[in-house]
Amino acid sequence: MARIDVNHIRHSYLPNPRTDADFALKEVHHIFEDGGAYALLGPSGCGKTSLLNIISGLLHPSHGRLLFDGKDVTNLSTQERNIAQVFQFPVIYDTMTVYDNLAFPLRNRGVPEADVDRKVRETLEMIDLASWAKKKARGLTADQKQKISLGRGLVRSDVNAILFDEPLTVIDPHMKWVLRSQLKQLHRRFGYTMVYVTHDQTEALTFADQVVVMYDGGIVQIGTPAELFERPRHTFVGYFIGSPGMNVMPVAIEGKTAMLGAQRIELPGAPKAASGAIELGIRPEYVRLGRDGMAVQVSKIEDLGRHKVVRAKLEGRDIAAVIGEDETVPADPRVRFDPAGINIYADSWRVEMGA
């Protein structure tokens, strides 16, 4: 178990990177605290896997250092770093039994056979494959293979960190839920440092204490699920987290007022240093639909069971609002923005508002 310090890491897969666009990781500088459970969230191709591979030593970064508990490990091999990693696609050793697959990482490290047996049985129990122990791994289904992959990551108890790269993609929803809670339990019990990559925000928000959102080769925000939801630092985080995503609209600022076309919106405070392209972001949960405020044309109402999503046009732009299950849309619908939910962005980055 270790504190992982990712120190100004940049990485390019090209031999001679010139511009920023040549870098798969533009600049990642972050500390994963010892024993923390982190979710790494981001769209496809943003560099999640690359970052994990750099931490585990499968990839050597073009620039920057990596420290475990303050010790520089940038040039150490994967084996010396002692990291467990579960890959995006299941990797199993076809010719071995399920049992031997799980025993493999332990035996390679010369763990005494009695301990191997104990650990493997424990892990088999956890991934629900105990009755398959003696079977050859090759005939298994995709989700069983994925579980074996996961099991090989969990079987070692002395690792510095466990990295999961979308480990539950091919597993059915119920089992997904079971495994995820087991991972959480395991985390509480052993206090591993865990980094969990996913596309799925619910998965990220339920698993992690801290969610790291990546976008285009960099980290755009790190925070608790609530912080990401309430105060997205970047409009991308606003779009990406939450469903539907945040409403973002270009506005002009005048003191404590934002002008959206002909509409004037009162802000909780005057934005500081608002230059560049200014946008106002508000989550659909903070858009109040009623009989007063700005006039909108409702185009669609989606009933999601627990709540309804209202799609409408405000000043010619699309806007979404969330209303309760038994609320109805009035005849002449209007919206107000709850000041608590308003964020102002300059060139996509959030700016603070004064009193």
Place this chain on the structure above:
Amino acid sequence: MEKTWNNKAWFLVLPVLVLVAFSAVIPLMTVVNYSVQDTFGNNVFFWAGTEWFEELLSSSRFWEAMVRNLIFSFIILAIEVPLGIFIALNMPKKGWGVPVCLVLMALPLLIPWNVVGTIWQVFGRNDIGLLGYYVNALGIDYNYVQDSFDAWVTVIIMDVWHWTSLVVLLCYAGLVSIPDAFYQAAKIDGASRWAVFRYIQLPKMNRVLLIAVLLRFMDSFMIYTEPFVVTGGGPGNSTTFLSIDLVKTALGQFDLGPAAAMSLVYFLIVLLLSWVFYTVMTNYDAER
């Protein structure tokens, strides 16, 4: 519902039947025909029954050639398969080295058999041959014309030189099909070089290796041209393999009957051994 009978579809199969008839069945039947008759020339044949088969199976010459051939096949397999795997493992997986290696590897395979024989025949000569001359100059007494051991060494090295590439190329094809993720997982799991070979690379090469062994076995069991060009089956009969013996009988002595009987027995042996190889290896594969 009434079933309509229409046999026109058979016409579509006809070309294949004709082709197989002319390329395999008819020649084979001719051989069967010869094998049960005797002739003194002039196209006059007498019924001989199983006489030739009995004679053949009791002749020590045939069995010696057979044993020789089995030993030869065994030796070249024992060398070419491990060597082929070893080379394939060490070939580059990407970059400019790949085409270079592939072309170098393919070269020996593209040379006609008799040219390969001639190359080694000259190469090994101890008066003008590069190899023969210098080996002798080093003080090693090497003469494949007179010494049967030297003749064997020459024929085996020649075969290894000619055919290891085939094993290499087949294994290489198996190796490059392994996704990177497997090597990455092996690193995470702390696998040794040997474990990577044993549990990742070998299982992937399994199938192509089966093909390589089969091809090399059948081919070496039917080997004719190369040793014939180099040693002519000598010195004595020491490098007379089955097919050389067959040709000596059929053409040299023009004994069509015994030669035909021999071809049939020979054909059955290759068929049988290939089948055994295949069954054993696929069963082994299935049960693992």
